[in-house]
Amino acid sequence: MGLFSFTQELAIDLGTANTIIISNGKVLVDEPSIVALDKRTDKLIAVGEVARQMHEKTHPNITTIRPLRDGVIADFYAAEQMIRGMVKKIDSKKRWFAPSLRMVICVPSGSSEVEIRAVRDSAEHAGGRDVYMIYEPMAAAIGIGLDVEAPQGNMIVDIGGGTTEIAVISLGGLVSNKSIKVAGDDLTADIQEYIARQHNVRIGERTAEDIKINVGSVLTELDNPPEDYIVHGPNRMTALPMEVPINYQEIAHCLEKSISKIEAAVLSALEQTPPEVYADVVRNGVYIAGGGALLRGLDKRLTDKIGIPFHVAEDPLHSVAKGTGIALKNIGRFNFLMR
Numbered sequence: 001m002g003l004f005s006f007t008q009e010l011a012i013d014l015g016t017a018n019t020i021i022i023s024n025g026k027v028l029v030d031e032p033s034i035v036a037l038d039k040r041t042d043k044l045i046a047v048g049e050v051a052r053q054m055h056e057k058t059h060p061n062i063t064t065i066r067p068l069r070d071g072v073i074a075d076f077y078a079a080e081q082m083i084r085g086m087v088k089k090i091d092s093k094k095r096w097f098a099p100s101l102r103m104v105i106c107v108p109s110g111s112s113e114v115e116i117r118a119v120r121d122s123a124e125h126a127g128g129r130d131v132y133m134i135y136e137p138m139a140a141a142i143g144i145g146l147d148v149e150a151p152q153g154n155m156i157v158d159i160g161g162g163t164t165e166i167a168v169i170s171l172g173g174l175v176s177n178k179s180i181k182v183a184g185d186d187l188t189a190d191i192q193e194y195i196a197r198q199h200n201v202r203i204g205e206r207t208a209e210d211i212k213i214n215v216g217s218v219l220t221e222l223d224n225p226p227e228d229y230i231v232h233g234p235n236r237m238t239a240l241p242m243e244v245p246i247n248y249q250e251i252a253h254c255l256e257k258s259i260s261k262i263e264a265a266v267l268s269a270l271e272q273t274p275p276e277v278y279a280d281v282v283r284n285g286v287y288i289a290g291g292g293a294l295l296r297g298l299d300k301r302l303t304d305k306i307g308i309p310f311h312v313a314e315d316p317l318h319s320v321a322k323g324t325g326i327a328l329k330n331i332g333r334f335n336f337l338m339r
Contacts, residue, residue: 007129010087011328012105013139013321016068017161017291018182019048019086020321025329027318028090033161035082044076047085053296056204070181071108071136071163071253072115073122083126091316094260095146098130104328104338106320108163109135110179116339133339134327136160136320137167137177140289142334143323144313148172151319153277153283157302157310158320159292161185166269168277172337176272182261184291194254199244201233213296217248218259219297226296248296255295262292270306285309289319 013020014033021029028060031048037060038045046054055064067079086281087101107116116133123131137156146154149172158165161184167177191208195201203211214229228245235242266286270278286308289298293316302310313319327334 001231007100007102009328011324012083013323013324014068014105015161016066016071018317019082020318021086021090022321022325023090025325027321028084029084033068033082034066035078035085036062037078037081039063039088044081044085047082048089056206069162069304071160072111073118076122079122082123083122087126095230101127102130102328103128104132104134104324104331106134106136106139106324108179109165109167109174111165132290132331134324134337135174137165137174138169138337139327140313140319141169141287141323141324142326143319143321144287144289146287149210151232152284153273153280155269155281155286157286157288159183159262159288159290161291164265164292166265168269168273168281170277175274175277176269178269180261180265182258183262186258187216187292190254190258191251194250195231195246196236198250199242200236201231201242201244202236203233204229207231207233211246211251215246215251216247216255217252217296218255218301220249220252222248222296228291235278254323259301263302266302266306282308285311287311287313289313289316291317
């Protein structure tokens, strides 16, 4: 940023699980969407990775909050503190002036006017002067490098933390879209519940997340399977410590129900797609973005089930944030996509 540039431009992917901030094409912040607050004074103690390390390990005077649930703001105060804290991480260099902030933030395509207004208000309270919104699947498509303005259909499946966004895009608009509240958080909860039921071990959200990352799979047969993941935790009955190896096949079984819901939503979005656009989707294939795209075997399973080639985006975790950054840089060109 130049010395006399008084506007700082930030593209924000405000996710249920992670918040990513991009400025001038560079990822400046990529941290978990979580804050730690002092219960007595409501003062911000930590944000992002530091707050995540405190999660489920606090004493009664500290509370850790994930301000977003299912892709929408569940706690306004915590969301505002989080955005403020994340922006402050960028602004570590002391300046003699505070730049005005122009922000583009992505929101789930199924958001109501009230939910969009909530995101806008939180961003404005955190210092945003010009705040624009863009729908997540549109941002993901731009981030993957698809020509969203072309007269041809492209399909995106963006599996985030709180929502799975499925959209068919043509001529800069959403031809058909489906937003379901089955995503990464549900998969984590499925794992937690399964380990408790099957192995009689109590585990927290963080351990379940680690299992998902290390041995998460949607197929029971993989070409190069990951090594078993060892889980340590208390026995639910006796509270004695236990050590249990978890393999990817178990996880594939326990995620079956949630993955089937995502498959059904993809089919439902395809059903609503006009025949000409549908033909383009079959030809171009479907792109999977978001953290859920990293589940082993997901592209193969969807390709076999639906009969259309599915491709995992090059950098699925950052597709939405990258697209938001490109939209911000070309705000004149993509203005019609903004809200």
